[in-house]
Amino acid sequence: MPKLQSRRELLRAGLGGAAAIANTSEIATIDAPPPVRGVLTPADRFIDVSRGTPVPHSLPGEALINARLTPDTWRLEVVGEGGANVPKPLTLQDGSALDLSTLMNLGKTRSVKFLKAVQCLNIAQPLGQGLWEGVPLRDVLLLTGTFSSVRRIYYWGFHNDDPKQIFQSSLSLTQVMETPPWELPAFLAYRLNGKPLPLERGGPVRILIPWAHGFKSIKWLHRIALTNDYRANDTYAEANNDPESHLKTAAYLDSVPNTFPNNKPILIRGTVISGLSGLKRVEYWLRRVSAFDKPLSDNDPAWETAKWIKCPIDASPSDWRHTLPPDVRSTEIWGFDKITGNPKEWPLRYGMTGWTANVGLPPPGKYELRARAVDLNGFAQPEPRANRQTGLNGVEVRQFEVIG
Numbered sequence: 001m002p003k004l005q006s007r008r009e010l011l012r013a014g015l016g017g018a019a020a021i022a023n024t025s026e027i028a029t030i031d032a033p034p035p036v037r038g039v040l041t042p043a044d045r046f047i048d049v050s051r052g053t054p055v056p057h058s059l060p061g062e063a064l065i066n067a068r069l070t071p072d073t074w075r076l077e078v079v080g081e082g083g084a085n086v087p088k089p090l091t092l093q094d095g096s097a098l099d100l101s102t103l104m105n106l107g108k109t110r111s112v113k114f115l116k117a118v119q120c121l122n123i124a125q126p127l128g129q130g131l132w133e134g135v136p137l138r139d140v141l142l143l144t145g146t147f148s149s150v151r152r153i154y155y156w157g158f159h160n161d162d163p164k165q166i167f168q169s170s171l172s173l174t175q176v177m178e179t180p181p182w183e184l185p186a187f188l189a190y191r192l193n194g195k196p197l198p199l200e201r202g203g204p205v206r207i208l209i210p211w212a213h214g215f216k217s218i219k220w221l222h223r224i225a226l227t228n229d230y231r232a233n234d235t236y237a238e239a240n241n242d243p244e245s246h247l248k249t250a251a252y253l254d255s256v257p258n259t260f261p262n263n264k265p266i267l268i269r270g271t272v273i274s275g276l277s278g279l280k281r282v283e284y285w286l287r288r289v290s291a292f293d294k295p296l297s298d299n300d301p302a303w304e305t306a307k308w309i310k311c312p313i314d315a316s317p318s319d320w321r322h323t324l325p326p327d328v329r330s331t332e333i334w335g336f337d338k339i340t341g342n343p344k345e346w347p348l349r350y351g352m353t354g355w356t357a358n359v360g361l362p363p364p365g366k367y368e369l370r371a372r373a374v375d376l377n378g379f380a381q382p383e384p385r386a387n388r389q390t391g392l393n394g395v396e397v398r399q400f401e402v403i404g
């Protein structure tokens with residue numbers, strides 16, 4: 001599976017603590033290999049950004065059982081703390097902690113299925129897209145009785161004993177309990193692409209927060225606390241990120257060769273995520289240059305003269321039966337029409353798809369190609385906010401030469 005390796009990549013992945021990253025709106029580098037194209041990324045081809053030494057998915061047999069990370073040994077505690085009043089906590093101590101079969105039983109009547117791209121707040125490339133299945137978090141909280149004095153939900157995954165390795169996240173009670181009709185609920189996922197959620201992706205059970213960046217989607221879920229503390233406790237907040245950020249509408253460029261021959265039309269590919277504000281279009285700007293300069297500064301006059309050209313977006317599959325696992329019909333998936341079985345918009349909200357810049361046959365010379373997404377409010381990247389704390393949103397650029 002693709003791993004992030006360089007120090008810079010680790011910093012960008014938030015693994016290096018409070019990384020000092022310039023607040024520039026242009027990203028000139030490739031941060032990670034492009035995701036596997038296609039609607040579903042195989043579980044083992046997601047880009048992996050897990051913390052932990054060792055990472056939980058490398059634990060050998062006995063250690064894995066002690067960590068409660070096998071389907072039989074997995075247990076989830078749901079408790080009250082910080083002044084919350086929780087009448088029926090689910091604890092390891094009295095044997096009431098939730099097990100996998102009880103959770104999956106809930107799924108028989110409460111199941112959620114949807115397609116979502118996993119996107120890190122500070123890595124430019126999306127990590128992968130899956131068909132996720134599970135149970136709303138609100139239904140799990142209700143198992144603890146009529147609780148009161150609760151303002152936030154804190155949750156943790158398995159981690160080793162070193163406090164530096166704790167990865168934690170949180171939501172307000174309202175975000176968990178009152179899902180707007182146009183939105184997906186926060187949920188506990190136990191299946192990915194029609195199969196049990198593998199350890200590598202946070203199995204047996206992880207949290208999945210549809211609208212959020214990856215840092216809210218805690219893997220190897222072990223413990224949930226209802227608390228009367230009103231403050232977000234997110235690990236990512238401590239590293240100078242906005243813990244309430246939402247997925248951005250943004251286009252990402254694949255890598256390109258250094259040179260192209262001038263006798264074959266040039267096609268450049270990329271990926272686009274439809275974030276909170278939806279997607280109107282993707283467009284590219286081909287700029288001839290005399291030399292490969294440094295990234296354009298935000299106030300460079302060249303931006304004013306840019307000619308942006310609309311890119312065709314990869315269509316949604318015409319027959320979903322060939323794309324989905326055999327036992328899943330598209331009519332069951334959030335965001336799909338219940339009768340036609342087609343997605344109501346494409347790419348789906350919080351999902352991604354590919355696009356193509358048809359550059360044609362430019363004359364020999366040096367070029368820079370930039371791509372950006374325009375959201376449904378008409379904002380083009382890096383707007384509506386070029387603010388790194390809420391997620392990378394820069395205009396990517398690739399440089400190449402056409403040889404005569």
Ligand SMILES: Nc1nc2c(c(=O)[nH]1)N[C@H]1C(S)=C(S)[C@@H](COP(=O)(O)O)O[C@H]1N2
Nearest residue numbers: 049050051120127157167214215217218219
């Ligand atoms: N327990 C735990 N959960 C975690 C993390 C982690 O390090 N530990 N990393 C988070 C971050 S920052 C991201 S971007 C996503 C990545 O999910 P993936 O590995 O399935 O692609 O997992 C999130 N959940």
Ligand SMILES: [Mo]
Nearest residue numbers: 120121214215
């Ligand atoms: Mo992340």
